[in-house]
Amino acid sequence: MNPSTDFAQTAQQREEVLTIFERGAPGRRASHLPALDVPVQPLEDLLPTRFRRRTVPLLPEVSEPEIVRHYVRLSKRNFDLDSGFYPLGSCTMKYNPKLHERVAALPGHARLHPFQRPEHAQGALELMWGLQSALGEIAGLPHVSLQPSAGSHGELAGVLLTRAYHEDRGDAREIVLTPDTAHGTNPATVTMAGYRVVGVGTNADGGVDLDDLREKATDRVACLMLTNPNTLGLFDPNISEIAKIVHDVGATLYYDGANLNAIMGISRPGDMGFDIVHFNLHKSFTQPHGGGGPGSGPIAVSDRIAPYLPVPIVTRTETDAAPVFDLVEDLPKSIGRVRGFQGNYGVFVRAYAYICSLGGEGLRHASEIAVLNANYLRALLRERGIGEYLSTPFDRHCMHEFVVSGGPMKRELGIRTLDLAKRMLDFGVHPPTVYFPQLVEECLLIEPTETETRETLEAFAQIVAEILAEAAVSPETARNAPYTTPVRRLDEALAARSPILRQPL
Amino acid sequence: MSDYTSLTADDLAQMLATIGVDSIEELLRAIPEDVRMREPLNLPAGRPEQDVFAHLRALAGRNTSADDEITFLGAGMYDHFLPALIESIILRSEFLTPYTPYQPEISQGGLQAMFEYQTAISELTGLPISNASLYEGPSAVASAAYMSKLTNGRPEFVVSRGLHPHARQTLATVAHGWGGRVVEVDLCDGVTDAGDLAALVGPDTCAVIMQQPNFLGAVEDLAPIAAVARAAGAVPICSADPLTLGILEAPGNLGFEIVVGEGQTLGNRLDFGGPSFGFLAASTDHTRRMPGRIAGETRDADGRRGFVLTLQTREQHIRREKATSNICTAQALNALAGVIYLSWLGRVGLPELGELLLQRTAYARTQLAGLPGVAPLHSQPVIREFAVRLDAPVDAVIAACQERGVNPGFALERAYPEYVGGLLVAITEQRSRADIDQLVGVLGEVLAEYAARATGAGVGR
Numbered sequence A: 001m002n003p004s005t006d007f008a009q010t011a012q013q014r015e016e017v018l019t020i021f022e023r024g025a026p027g028r029r030a031s032h033l034p035a036l037d038v039p040v041q042p043l044e045d046l047l048p049t050r051f052r053r054r055t056v057p058l059l060p061e062v063s064e065p066e067i068v069r070h071y072v073r074l075s076k077r078n079f080d081l082d083s084g085f086y087p088l089g090s091c092t093m094k095y096n097p098k099l100h101e102r103v104a105a106l107p108g109h110a111r112l113h114p115f116q117r118p119e120h121a122q123g124a125l126e127l128m129w130g131l132q133s134a135l136g137e138i139a140g141l142p143h144v145s146l147q148p149s150a151g152s153h154g155e156l157a158g159v160l161l162t163r164a165y166h167e168d169r170g171d172a173r174e175i176v177l178t179p180d181t182a183h184g185t186n187p188a189t190v191t192m193a194g195y196r197v198v199g200v201g202t203n204a205d206g207g208v209d210l211d212d213l214r215e216k217a218t219d220r221v222a223c224l225m226l227t228n229p230n231t232l233g234l235f236d237p238n239i240s241e242i243a244k245i246v247h248d249v250g251a252t253l254y255y256d257g258a259n260l261n262a263i264m265g266i267s268r269p270g271d272m273g274f275d276i277v278h279f280n281l282h283k284s285f286t287q288p289h290g291g292g293g294p295g296s297g298p299i300a301v302s303d304r305i306a307p308y309l310p311v312p313i314v315t316r317t318e319t320d321a322a323p324v325f326d327l328v329e330d331l332p333k334s335i336g337r338v339r340g341f342q343g344n345y346g347v348f349v350r351a352y353a354y355i356c357s358l359g360g361e362g363l364r365h366a367s368e369i370a371v372l373n374a375n376y377l378r379a380l381l382r383e384r385g386i387g388e389y390l391s392t393p394f395d396r397h398c399m400h401e402f403v404v405s406g407g408p409m410k411r412e413l414g415i416r417t418l419d420l421a422k423r424m425l426d427f428g429v430h431p432p433t434v435y436f437p438q439l440v441e442e443c444l445l446i447e448p449t450e451t452e453t454r455e456t457l458e459a460f461a462q463i464v465a466e467i468l469a470e471a472a473v474s475p476e477t478a479r480n481a482p483y484t485t486p487v488r489r490l491d492e493a494l495a496a497r498s499p500i501l502r503q504p505l
Numbered sequence B: 001m002s003d004y005t006s007l008t009a010d011d012l013a014q015m016l017a018t019i020g021v022d023s024i025e026e027l028l029r030a031i032p033e034d035v036r037m038r039e040p041l042n043l044p045a046g047r048p049e050q051d052v053f054a055h056l057r058a059l060a061g062r063n064t065s066a067d068d069e070i071t072f073l074g075a076g077m078y079d080h081f082l083p084a085l086i087e088s089i090i091l092r093s094e095f096l097t098p099y100t101p102y103q104p105e106i107s108q109g110g111l112q113a114m115f116e117y118q119t120a121i122s123e124l125t126g127l128p129i130s131n132a133s134l135y136e137g138p139s140a141v142a143s144a145a146y147m148s149k150l151t152n153g154r155p156e157f158v159v160s161r162g163l164h165p166h167a168r169q170t171l172a173t174v175a176h177g178w179g180g181r182v183v184e185v186d187l188c189d190g191v192t193d194a195g196d197l198a199a200l201v202g203p204d205t206c207a208v209i210m211q212q213p214n215f216l217g218a219v220e221d222l223a224p225i226a227a228v229a230r231a232a233g234a235v236p237i238c239s240a241d242p243l244t245l246g247i248l249e250a251p252g253n254l255g256f257e258i259v260v261g262e263g264q265t266l267g268n269r270l271d272f273g274g275p276s277f278g279f280l281a282a283s284t285d286h287t288r289r290m291p292g293r294i295a296g297e298t299r300d301a302d303g304r305r306g307f308v309l310t311l312q313t314r315e316q317h318i319r320r321e322k323a324t325s326n327i328c329t330a331q332a333l334n335a336l337a338g339v340i341y342l343s344w345l346g347r348v349g350l351p352e353l354g355e356l357l358l359q360r361t362a363y364a365r366t367q368l369a370g371l372p373g374v375a376p377l378h379s380q381p382v383i384r385e386f387a388v389r390l391d392a393p394v395d396a397v398i399a400a401c402q403e404r405g406v407n408p409g410f411a412l413e414r415a416y417p418e419y420v421g422g423l424l425v426a427i428t429e430q431r432s433r434a435d436i437d438q439l440v441g442v443l444g445e446v447l448a449e450y451a452a453r454a455t456g457a458g459v460g461r
Helices: A064-075 A098-104 A122-139 A151-168 A185-192 A210-216 A239-248 A257-262 A345-380 A407-413 A417-425 A454-473 A475-479 A492-497 B009-019 B049-061 B084-090 B108-125 B137-152 B165-178 B194-200 B222-231 B284-289 B316-322 B332-369 B394-403 B433-460
Strands: A143-145 A175-179 A196-200 A221-226 A252-256 A276-278 A299-301 A313-317 A324-328 A402-405 A443-446 B156-160 B181-185 B205-212 B235-240 B258-262 B278-282 B295-299 B305-309 B374-376 B385-390 B422-426
Touching (some): A064 B108, A064 B332, A098 A345, A098 B049, A122 A299, A122 A313, A122 A324, A151 A185, A151 A221, A151 A252, A151 A257, A151 B165, A175 A185, A185 A196, A185 A221, A185 B165, A196 A210, A210 A239, A221 A239, A239 A252, A252 A257, A257 A345, A345 A402, A345 A443, A345 A454, A345 B049, A407 A417, A407 A454, A417 A443, A417 A454, A417 A475, A454 A475, A454 B009, A492 B295, B108 B278, B108 B295, B108 B332, B137 B165, B137 B205, B137 B235, B137 B258, B137 B278, B156 B165, B156 B194, B165 B181, B165 B205, B194 B222, B205 B222, B278 B284, B332 B374, B332 B385, B332 B422, B332 B433, B394 B433
Parallel strands (some): A175 A196, A175 A221, A221 A252, B156 B181, B205 B235
Antiparallel strands (some): A143 A299, A276 A299, A313 A324, B258 B278, B374 B385, B385 B422
16 A cells, blocks of 8 residues: 655656646637627727726736646646545535535526625525524524634634724723634734734643633733634633633633534533634535635624624514515624625525534534544554554543644654655645644644544554554655655745745746 | 435444443533533524525525626626636636645645736736735735735825725724724815825825725826825825726836735626635735735755745744734635636737727716716726716616616715715626617616606696
């Protein structure tokens, strides 16, 4: 099973890499526009020369078959979720149901203009209302805005809500607390929202260090941003005490929903005491990741935060006939818009379809199996031949993901976590998240999700065992990996030192 | 009611045994009882695929889409034609389902597409550096403003009222967080009043923000405004419609340091407002302050050409609270649609389309202005959209036209109380002369009915 490490190039590796700008020929084209069917006026009369473009943008000159072949070839240089296991921690790479693309493409959804008047968009508004209601129920927080475009955008909205809440009470605060295990987006968001970050430590069990939190929770603190389970994949059992500490100093508690896939239908952020939650519809709710978006980051909030929600929000009014849905923009205390139009509606369609398919029971089942799969894979990776090189730093069951440390592997076999990850590429799996969270030495963060089969998890453990066994004999094999991918290990330092950020033309 | 899992009873038993527990419940013991759900989620029961499809189709059927009427709605998103090849490429699993390319050796397709996209955006905007996408137009404006804040630390943004209202509102929301404020410059005969603008720009001005063409469809005279901003040490920012940049001069060639915009017109669906993408390009001075992902060219261990995410020391996952932006997931798939569309349109097609839009829009503008009760709102050159003033209640007129199968456009009063009776009409290449003639006919009828009613009421008094 061990993939070849000899240097016979694959066909893909021999292919010359050309961009679309390097293909084609002068005068070649793909588009043919409709005929000019109106009386033609001199261009100068319509657009004075001083506004006209002097040199035409050097776009490609290619035919349609050329474009299709170019991008299909490019596509084959990507690894994807439909081709293999993708246990990227904190990213929830679960299967993306095919139904969702079909329903999102229906013209009534896909060709609906965002300024269509509400009476002509009742289906879309009802869908948004249904999604808002479902997300509010899942979060245990009833007031929802679907507007933010991604997780970090939901975080920004959430911290701005916190600011609005405090300012409305005449209470200027300047600090937001984030645990040292937090996603990088949390502290980055805090700075953008005009607050200062203060870190909170992690205790020996992987949870928030309560003493450290008590010391730092003062009346200058606006908010604590937390994810639970946290980025170590551990549920913090002290959550009620954490909420009390935060609320006692008048601060808000923010829930980073990146890890919601562990607890749907099992436990709700609202019931834990969180005031504001963002969802990643591209994680728990199956929006395909698209190689880096689109996503969607709706937020759900408690009663005291509700007046400040971003606009627009969808309302429902009962009438004698069917209920009527509307978009409301004029909420007097709203923080305002955080983007154009209503949000990423196409993503809402897919998330809503997913919730309709699963229902409440199905969502809970999905989370339970996500937890089961993670614990099963964790158990397999503690077995002989693996566990002595990849340690599991916290001796408790994990939730939907878990960390292992490549520290022993580095010391005893002489390969780093990066090398292990790169060698996995030759075996046709996507490596886990590496070097995050930073507090774990040579960290791997592994999230298998509920949609993987038992056989896939076992095959992955087998691959890890093989790579470790191989490294015991020949560590340079992993250090020089990968061998079979379209390109071999890439020089990232070169790219940063001498940036080439576009094709010279 | 599929939940897309694959677990059998045998699987469950064996997995629990391997873990060393008797039930899944045991794995959840870290969750204290007092924060556990005691009741199931109050959601409708799961349904089979065909039922879900039927439900979503029924909801779609209650919307009036651009297939269901002849629409002249624009105001930020436009019904341009989407060639079939876009969908056939972006729905491939290899583009649709991967995450952000953290492992470049198995992500060369997506990374090269980003590099090509950056090249295309750089060409369109006339600026050397493009990132790999932002969420959408208005938040891209806010991102450019934050870059300016990182550049000079000043508090005030001088913003044309021709900038899309959603962009102005988004900027105000976001800037409030870091203590920035927004002042607006009024329009005069459809374009930004350059004198008013110059009077507002000063040592507190962080950036000057324009839109081309502006919200009323008018072409702005950009060069003098960039000069005013630069002279004051403020960053000149322009939000531009990329589809018009084959025929309108690139803002980057007119002195603008940051050019942003809404990418929907480049190969993306209307989708009731999203997902589309935002773009952002800048001069090299701003490279280290750029938000979001940027792809760069490099070499592999054997010297082969390859692509990686680069300049990552700007980004949140490395720099945390010192990052230049918090953005992580953006709109890679939509940006891919954008570069495919631009390749399809091509070097000759882009200016050709610009000319087609100019001619058709001019025709529509002339025909509409010939109707009794319709007057041009301004006299500036327009390329794909124009504003008129109706001598009748605009909301009611729109509703009456829609009943006759034509959506005449956007009621300007929704965003500009100063333009009572204002109607913003968008013309894409999908609206033929026959469609325009039908708009003229229907709007003429509706306005005539209003005029008749007004006269009748007058007689009665």
